[in-house]
Amino acid sequence: MQCKEINRLIMKYFDGNISELEKEMIIKHNDRCSCCAEEFTLFKEAIDSLSELPEIEVPTGFVLRVMEGIRTREKYSANPKAAAFWLVSIFGLIVFGWNIFVFSVIPFVKESGTLIAVNNVLIYGFNIISSVLREVLITVSVLLGKILILRNVLLRDYVTAVTLIVLAFTGINLFLINSRRLQEN
């Protein structure tokens, strides 16, 4: 019997699907081959100690904490998928209603002049709102850019000023120390 074959049987042994005959084969082989016997003992020690690791107790209050977690999350988390679904469907409904209004309702109304006027007024309002929004967006971004540049300039100037002041102080100090020494001498 080859050692390689025994190695396969050893793995089967730890898989737990080994026949009595195969077990016998391992034992017989191990009597003759000390190398495999040692290998087997080492394996057995390792696996046994692993499966004998004790079950530890779940901390008290675990269930309560989990239930609390479930309840708070249920309360505060709006499901993002559901929210997106509702937003898209409401938007779709608005677009759909608008199209129905413009293409199916207006043409079939005899005195459609007022309706078309209303439609135009609505479009006008929409344009105003969107232009204001656009304006705001652009102004804000430009302003932000300017503020950032201003900050950089100020920072640079500030740093230069502080450096100059510090240098001046050092210079004055050195000068004073020097003149003091001269006096002492």
Next chain:
Amino acid sequence: MSLIASDIEIVNQCLAGDVNAFEALIERYKRAVYNTAYRMMGNREEAEDVSQEAFIRMYNSLSRYNPEYKFITWALKITTNLCLDNLRKRKAETVPIDEWFEIKDEKDTPEEEYIRKESQRLVQDAIMKLPDKYREFLILFHHRNLSYQEIMDVTGESLTIVKNRLYRARQMLKEELINRKKERIEYAVQGNK
């Protein structure tokens, strides 16, 4: 109707909107989930965090539970996935393994108890050194006593991969333990000098 509700009955109750029904399921599986997480993470604090998160995730995805599988299989699947995620995240910072305070066995003398604790610590240290993926298989098979089929369901791997990983994992564990014992002996020898 039986006195003890089956898992699927409880799941259906939860899906019908009864949050409190879930408590029974937690009660039923907290031990398995917590112990698996503990052996995967190596310390109680993280084990508790992970198992709490696992149960919350289970509750939130109950509608996706497939009754074809046992509930415990699904629970362990979520738990091990969470463990692997957390282990990947913590790779940078290493977390110490718990100091040892296992259950006492009244029959043991203090010496026996010490030896038993030491060997337990040795094994836990050794499995913590294995790559996460291999540790997962070892724990599921030899500690939680899952079958091949169940491990395939939990990990979503094929039978060949499960067999291979287990084979490799056992080899690694053996090597790791041998190294540790050697180190210990050397240490003892140095101590005696």
